[in-house]
Amino acid sequence: MPDWEKRFRAPRVSLPDWAEDAPDRALFVSNATGTYELYAWDRATGAQRQVTDRPNGTTDGVLSPDGQWIWWFSDTDGDEFGVWMRQPFVPGDEAEAGADAGAGAGRDRQAGDETGRKTSQETDRASGGGPDEPATPGLAPSYPxxxxxxxxxxxxxxxxxxxxxxxVHVVRPGAAPEEIYRHRESAGVGDLSYDGTLIAIEHTEHGDAMHSAIRVVRLDGAPVAELDDTKGGTQELGLSVMGFAPVAGDTRLLVGHQRRGRWEPMVWDPLTGVETALAIDLPGDVGADWVPDGTALLVEHSYQARSELWRYDLASGELTRLDTPTGTISGATARPDGTVEFLWSSAAEPPQVRSTSGRVVLDPPGPRAPGSVPVTDVWVEGPGGRVHALVHPPAGEGPFPTVFDIHGGPTWHDSDAFAAGPAAWVDHGFAVVRVNYRGSTGYGRAWTDALKHRVGLIELEDIAAVREWAVDSGLADPERLVLAGGSWGGYLTLLGLGTQPEAWAVGLAAVPVADYVTAYHDEMEALKAMDRTLLGGTPEEVPERFEASSPLTYVDAVRAPVYISAGVNDPRCPIRQIDNYVERLARRGAPHEVYRYDAGHGSLVVEERIKQLRLEIEFAQRHLRPRQER
Structure with a gap:
């Protein structure tokens, strides 16, 4: 088996989440069976068991504070539309917790069977735990x-x-769900206070889906306080809920804000209105979470595609760096014993769940993934400022065939983290360049917010600047350049092939936006709100902007062979708009291939991921002329 396939097949585990009042009970995600599923872990005994077993995988799960229930989201074939189910952590927990949910469970279970969801009996046999049951009887399926x-x-x-x-609905034991919030714009639950009396809701009622405000309400929906940085200034600023203090009688809420041009935390008490700024003077974005006793914060600091951990003492203001390796921390949690556990990796080293105690916390079964090459940092002057790119070089001397692997989001960023996809291209002799274009996170608010109204075209300007550097530096062969990406990266791939047709030899687009107008009308409501924010309105209100940013507008200019993969149940980049684009390619006989698979926005099945990348590599190799032939 080649190393690139081993990297996909090697078992992985996520950072375990633990129950607040039962810290020995934990939940994590693993691909140990070949499909990403939820696993329960009793840390006191070491026992582990698989919780879910579905053809297209499961990754969304939450533990109840007492550790007795595992909640997991049940959709249909990856369409992200479904209901919350729950399962006892161990058999017998459901009896201890009471039969409050059982009264309505039968009706909902029957409805689940009729829609093709796996029954509780089937899941029970697969997992070895207690039976699954609908967690919120009375609530119809939805997007979470x-x-x-x-x-x-x-x-x-x-x-x-x-x-x-x-x-937003409040579901009390034995009672029908009570709706306490409703709005056409996007909103979601942020957190519930320790004593269960206050709810923090992130909302965008002002119409800007990129910048949320926070409303704290009581369980009956009565408003308590509002924190809104979108009003009264020259620019709209966003807020995020980081969590209520984990201590009885403490109503403080940890809030992320952008008041100084980057994400950083502050403490807000919605009952008194007191806001407490925190002296965390680190460059880049700063996130935080409470330590279990509420006296300090665990700070996650992200800067220039790498991250590290700090401890901030709330009483003294002292900031102390924790000892972590150079690379990327993809999650961290402070344990009651004072240690911190974190999921770490680098481009060269596969991920591990580590502890500040020096030990590996959770080791997946089976062989460890082979390593890969470290990344090199490149800074290139672009039209909107310096662009940061990460370069994965293959062995030998250039110029190399080069894949520009464009990240999704767009509010995301590539980092010095282990990724099986780029490593596979390097194994096949390609250089890989990943660009943190305008719109990416981690480089300040202005960089992230730069996309409005010229969506797609702005990002491609930055990619073009890095492409020019790659060719001029001798890294990349200008006649063997591959533009590739998934989701928003797939969108930029198709848009780039049409607006920069002479620059690219091959295009590889996974689950892309291809026809922006049709995508808007077919996609999930939360993404409609984001598109209205990015483009300044609906396709009917600003048709010229949708046209300028849609790959379909430029499809007749595409010259490079195009490979497209798409999930037929995708609610984010729906299949109809991809079919529209493919039909236009086919109409003029443009070289292309399309691979459709039975899942949503990507796949949680390891063999499916390997198959898709193998098809992409083979497509690129077929359409790129070897260097000696020119």
């Missing part, structure tokens, strides 16, 4: 928009549908 679980069994459920917009 946040979930918070209380200590008394109360759940706060965020939902989104095309018909209702955004809603």
């Amino acid at each position: 928009a946040g979930l918070a679980l209380g200590r008394d069994g109360t759940a706060v459920v965020g939902r989104s549908t095309d018909e209702d917009g955004s809603t």
Whole structure:
């Protein structure tokens, strides 16, 4: 088996999440069976068991504070539209927790069977745990928009549908769900206070889906306080809920804000209105979470595609760096014993769940993934400022065939983290360049917010600047340049092939936006709100902007062979708009291939991921002339 396939097949585990009041009970995601599923872990005994077993995988799960229930989201074949289910952590927990949810479970279970969802009996046999049951009887299927679980069994459920917009429901044990919030714009549940009396809701009622405000309400929906940085200034600023203090009687809320041009935390008490700024003077974006006793914060600092951990003492203001290796930390949690556990990797080293105690916390079964090459940092002057790119060089001397692997989002960024995809291209002799174009996170608010109204075209200007550097530096062969990406990266791939047709030899687009107008009308409601923010309105209100930013507008200019892969159940980049684009390619006989698979926005099945990358590599190799032939 080649190393590139081993990297995909090697078992991986996520950072374990643990129950607040039962820290020995944990939940994590693993691909140990070949499909990403949820696993329960009793840390006291070391026992592990698989919780879910579905053909297209499961990754969304939450533990109740007492550790007795595992909540998981059940959609249909990756369409992200479904209901919350729950399962006892161990058999017998459901009896201890009471039969409050059982009264309505039968009706919902039957409805689930009729829609093709796996029955509780089937999941029970697969997992070895207690039976699954609908967690929120009475709530119809929807897109998830946040979930918070209380200590008394109360759940706060965020939902989104095309018909209702955004809603928030309180589900008390034995009672029908109560709707406490509704709005057409996107909103979601941020957190529930320790004592279960306050709910923090992130909302965009002002119409800018990129910058949320925060409203704190009581369980009946009565407003308590509002924090809104989108008003009163020359620019709209965003807020995010980081969590209520994990201490009884403490109503402080940790909030992320952008008041100084980057993400950083502050503490806000919605009952008193007191805001406490924090002296965390680190470059780049700063995130945080509470330590279990509420006296300090675990700070995650992201800067120039790498990250590190710090501890901030709230009483003294002392900031102390924790000892972590150079690379990327993809999540961290402070444990009650004072240690910190974190998921770490670098481009050269596969991920591990480590602890500040020096040990590996959770080691997946089976062989470890082979390593890859370290990345090189490149800074290139672009039309909007310096652009940061990460370069994965293959062995030998250039110029090399080069893949520009464009990240999705767009509010995301590539980092010095282990990724099987780029490593596979390097193994096949390609250089890989990943560009953190304008719109990427981690480089300040102005960089992230730069996309409005010229969506897609702005990002491609930055990619073009890095492409010019790659060719001039001797890294990249100008006649063997591959533009590739998934989701928003797939969108930029198709748009780039049409607006820069002479620059690219091959295009590889996975789950892309291809026809922006049709995509808008078919996609999930939350993404409609984001598109209205990015483009300044609907396709009917600003048709010229949608036209300028749509790959379909430029499809007749495409010269490079195009490979497209698409999930037939994708709610984010729906299949109809991709079919429209492919039909236009076919009409003029343009070289292209399309691979459709039975899943949503990507696949959680390891063999499917390997198959898709193998097809992309083979397509590129067929259409790129070897260097000696020219």
